[in-house]
Amino acid sequence: MPLIVQKFGGTSMGSVERIQNVAQRVAKWHAAGYQVIVVPSAMSGETNRLLELAHEISPTPSDREQDMLAATGEQASSALLAMAIMAQDVPARSFTGWQVPVRTNNAYTKARITHIETERIRAELDQGKVVVITGFQGVDEEGHLTTLGRGGSDTSAVAIAAAMEAEECMIFSDVDGVYTTDPRVVPEARRMRVISFEEMLELASLGTKILQIRAVEFAGKYRVPLRVLSSLTDPQIPVEEERKSGTLITFEDDQNMESAVVSGIAFSRDETKFSLLGVPDTPGVAYAILGPVAAANIDVDMILQNQSVQGTTDFSFTVQHTDFERTKEILENEVAEAVGASEVIADSKVCKVSIVGIGMRNHVGIASLMFRTLAEENINIQMISTSEIKTSVIIEDKYMELAVRALHKAFELDQDHYAPLDE
Amino acid sequence: MPLIVQKFGGTSMGSVERIQNVAQRVAKWHAAGYQVIVVPSAMSGETNRLLELAHEISPTPSDREQDMLAATGEQASSALLAMAIMAQDVPARSFTGWQVPVRTNNAYTKARITHIETERIRAELDQGKVVVITGFQGVDEEGHLTTLGRGGSDTSAVAIAAAMEAEECMIFSDVDGVYTTDPRVVPEARRMRVISFEEMLELASLGTKILQIRAVEFAGKYRVPLRVLSSLTDPQIPVEEERKSGTLITFEDDQNMESAVVSGIAFSRDETKFSLLGVPDTPGVAYAILGPVAAANIDVDMILQNQSVQGTTDFSFTVQHTDFERTKEILENEVAEAVGASEVIADSKVCKVSIVGIGMRNHVGIASLMFRTLAEENINIQMISTSEIKTSVIIEDKYMELAVRALHKAFELDQDHYAPLDE
Numbered sequence: 001m002p003l004i005v006q007k008f009g010g011t012s013m014g015s016v017e018r019i020q021n022v023a024q025r026v027a028k029w030h031a032a033g034y035q036v037i038v039v040p041s042a043m044s045g046e047t048n049r050l051l052e053l054a055h056e057i058s059p060t061p062s063d064r065e066q067d068m069l070a071a072t073g074e075q076a077s078s079a080l081l082a083m084a085i086m087a088q089d090v091p092a093r094s095f096t097g098w099q100v101p102v103r104t105n106n107a108y109t110k111a112r113i114t115h116i117e118t119e120r121i122r123a124e125l126d127q128g129k130v131v132v133i134t135g136f137q138g139v140d141e142e143g144h145l146t147t148l149g150r151g152g153s154d155t156s157a158v159a160i161a162a163a164m165e166a167e168e169c170m171i172f173s174d175v176d177g178v179y180t181t182d183p184r185v186v187p188e189a190r191r192m193r194v195i196s197f198e199e200m201l202e203l204a205s206l207g208t209k210i211l212q213i214r215a216v217e218f219a220g221k222y223r224v225p226l227r228v229l230s231s232l233t234d235p236q237i238p239v240e241e242e243r244k245s246g247t248l249i250t251f252e253d254d255q256n257m258e259s260a261v262v263s264g265i266a267f268s269r270d271e272t273k274f275s276l277l278g279v280p281d282t283p284g285v286a287y288a289i290l291g292p293v294a295a296a297n298i299d300v301d302m303i304l305q306n307q308s309v310q311g312t313t314d315f316s317f318t319v320q321h322t323d324f325e326r327t328k329e330i331l332e333n334e335v336a337e338a339v340g341a342s343e344v345i346a347d348s349k350v351c352k353v354s355i356v357g358i359g360m361r362n363h364v365g366i367a368s369l370m371f372r373t374l375a376e377e378n379i380n381i382q383m384i385s386t387s388e389i390k391t392s393v394i395i396e397d398k399y400m401e402l403a404v405r406a407l408h409k410a411f412e413l414d415q416d417h418y419a420p421l422d423e
Numbered sequence: 424m425p426l427i428v429q430k431f432g433g434t435s436m437g438s439v440e441r442i443q444n445v446a447q448r449v450a451k452w453h454a455a456g457y458q459v460i461v462v463p464s465a466m467s468g469e470t471n472r473l474l475e476l477a478h479e480i481s482p483t484p485s486d487r488e489q490d491m492l493a494a495t496g497e498q499a500s501s502a503l504l505a506m507a508i509m510a511q512d513v514p515a516r517s518f519t520g521w522q523v524p525v526r527t528n529n530a531y532t533k534a535r536i537t538h539i540e541t542e543r544i545r546a547e548l549d550q551g552k553v554v555v556i557t558g559f560q561g562v563d564e565e566g567h568l569t570t571l572g573r574g575g576s577d578t579s580a581v582a583i584a585a586a587m588e589a590e591e592c593m594i595f596s597d598v599d600g601v602y603t604t605d606p607r608v609v610p611e612a613r614r615m616r617v618i619s620f621e622e623m624l625e626l627a628s629l630g631t632k633i634l635q636i637r638a639v640e641f642a643g644k645y646r647v648p649l650r651v652l653s654s655l656t657d658p659q660i661p662v663e664e665e666r667k668s669g670t671l672i673t674f675e676d677d678q679n680m681e682s683a684v685v686s687g688i689a690f691s692r693d694e695t696k697f698s699l700l701g702v703p704d705t706p707g708v709a710y711a712i713l714g715p716v717a718a719a720n721i722d723v724d725m726i727l728q729n730q731s732v733q734g735t736t737d738f739s740f741t742v743q744h745t746d747f748e749r750t751k752e753i754l755e756n757e758v759a760e761a762v763g764a765s766e767v768i769a770d771s772k773v774c775k776v777s778i779v780g781i782g783m784r785n786h787v788g789i790a791s792l793m794f795r796t797l798a799e800e801n802i803n804i805q806m807i808s809t810s811e812i813k814t815s816v817i818i819e820d821k822y823m824e825l826a827v828r829a830l831h832k833a834f835e836l837d838q839d840h841y842a843p844l845d846e
Binding site for chain 1: 479
């Protein structure tokens with residue numbers, strides 16, 4: 001019997017009716033002859049409610065106790081879902097992470113899965129039961145509860161699919177797939193039927209909130225076919241149809257897959273640019289600037305060192321908004337004097353726009369079409385960063401929507417490049 | 424170091440402030456040199472909220488999944504309490520029932536504790552930590568979660584105190600002790616400083632809601648000194664003073680303990696009386712009537728068989744209100760014809776009033792003082808039941824308060840009978 005793993009996000013589990021909806025969907029797959037493992041998130045809002053309580057109790061709640069607290073959200077939703085599936089006359093049983101067990105390291109609030117034991121799950125599936133497993137959590141070597149961090153249920157689902165060698169891991173949520181870009185910015189944005197793992201990884205790390213990046217990495221490591229699809233459709237749509245909906249993240253080098261060189265455009269406003277002016281252009285200056293920043297656990301995104309003019313240079317880099325104050329402090333108090341910078345400039349009014357496409361590997365001129373398109377719109381590029389399958393630029397944030405729309409059109413993402421898959 | 428177990432009810436855990444209050448109280452005992460294990464209930468209303476969700480999902484939710492769901496309430500409150508204790512600069516750690524583990528049988532929703540492992544708890548206490556353990560729940564042999572039924576946290580606390588050989592188990596709640604009767608009915612009711620285990624057991628089984636009867640039984644079995652006291656006092660009252668507050672349930676045959684022959688009056692409206700009239704007075708008739716009732720798992724409380732008149736008799740018994748419909752059905756459909764009863768009468772307008780006192784063992788005339796007192800108030804007694812330390816009567820329910828007040832006065836419970844304990 002084919003085995004699939006289905007993960008449902010918090011919105012899909014947000015009320016009694018929605019949970020019943022999920023149960024109907026699961027029952028349909030069970031009736032169609034599939035073994036089904038379901039991984040639900042906590043009911044929407046529940047994790048926030050619990051962690052707010054924790055912060056009312058203590059300004060610095062212990063990480064271990066936060067995990068103990070937050071883990072209850074998925075335990076409750078899993079039990080409710082098992083009841084709802086049984087109400088559909090399908091045998092079901094819920095398990096917590098520690099009952100499976102899903103073993104993790106002991107990095108509370110951001111633990112990593114080390115091993116999943118499959119024996120117990122397999123036995124329940126073989127008895128014809130649907131198995132519901134709490135997402136987001138596991139148990140460490142000493143039997144303490146751990147959680148995987150925000151969005152961790154995606155990772156749980158993929159890890160379980162990998163351990164159980166499932167045919168597919170279906171991630172149900174309130175979005176119906178991966179789009180060429182955000183349809184709220186570009187109404188012509190199209191849903192992709194297939195996207196390569198590498199592209200999805202870039203899109204996830206560039207701020208697309210569809211999938212947690214660790215879930216994508218996990219899928220890549222174990223080559224788990226991953227489908228992102230909607231939980232808002234009629235739960236009774238035929239299994240064959242649902243199996244083709246959404247976006248499939250694939251590891252196949254399928255010529256059919258796509259013919260577009262660029263498949264998606266990502267963007268993020270969560271960037272702050274720091275510039276140190278008049279820095280002497282000597283060896284080790286980059287380390288002298290970024291060393292203290294890295295030591296403070298601040299994630300640096302893009303880095304730019306200008307060409308040297310008369311022995312001095314300007315050095316710029318970007319960080320996330322949440323790190324703005326701490327970065328500013330470090331630069332002004334520790335770094336500026338040490339490296340002899342004449343000035344420290346902080347600029348929060350920037351954004352990052354990226355084009356992503358596996359086709360870029362084999363095509364030249366992609367980046368230059370991006371630059372030409374932005375130039376034609378009179379948008380000044382402040383920083384550039386490239387990888388094998390993406391090019392990102394930092395521009396003034398007021399141009400963000402304009403840039404995304406212009407690029408979407410220039411790379412013809414509003415047109416269907418897919419070869420027919422099933423027609 | 425002396426070890427105490429402190430249990431806090433749902434009302435005591437009902438808000439962030441109250442949890443912080445509990446934490447202050449616990450920190451005080453820790454500072455006074457005690458090892459402390461805390462057993463909190465779920466935040467008030469939480470268990471009901473969860474079980475209502477379950478019943479919205481399914482009219483007949485699985486017992487196993489209900490336990491999975493309900494167990495989250497105590498897990499969350501335990502984690503929050505551990506955080507609050509740490510915020511008082513006292514090291515603390517929370518554990519679920521399965522982490523201890525608290526082993527139970529697999530009777531979901533009403534499991535019984537079979538064994539508690541103490542090693543892990545002992546190690547944490549020896550490191551100077553306060554240990555918070557979820558009440559109400561355990562784990563069965565196969566690793567499934569179980570709960571102990573309503574009020575089960577009392578039982579958890581007593582069982583943990585027994586396993587750890589604690590000096591005392593303190594049950595904190597919104598009542599400040601055991602009273603001679605309900606002060607809402609008799610304003611002169613007095614708090615008892617000490618009550619015998621046997622009396623407490625009778626009071627608990629007669630409907631006093633202060634302690635779960637299984638907790639009292641457990642305390643008796645392992646001779647755990649149990650104190651019922653208020654969580655609404657100033658959390659900073661000195662340890663010595665708190666140690667003497669509330670009511671101590673004791674196993675000592677201490678002459679000092681009390682001089683009153685009757686120590687408390689209990690009452691309950693939760694009684695329905697059934698009478699079968701004109702039943703032939705033949706051997707086996709009681710079994711013929713009550714056998715089918717017992718087979719339906721209906722708890723019969725008081726039983727009365729009238730003296731036979733011309734070969735027939737009347738047979739009466741009482742059950743709880745919740746069993747009214749089912750009992751009526753069984754009597755009318757199965758029993759009446761089989762035993763040849765001429766009529767089945769159901770009467771819900773009755774109540775039970777009981778006097779309880781260990782002194783009754785050695786004193787005659789206690790029951791007759793009860794009957795005389797009721798006669799003087801023109802209250803007709805419908806049924807009587809006695810045990811070594813209690814006498815219960817069934818009367819018309821409109822006389823309940825009158826009867827309780829008259830008995831409270833007749834047995835001089837408004838006067839202090841205690842020998843001085845510590846003055």
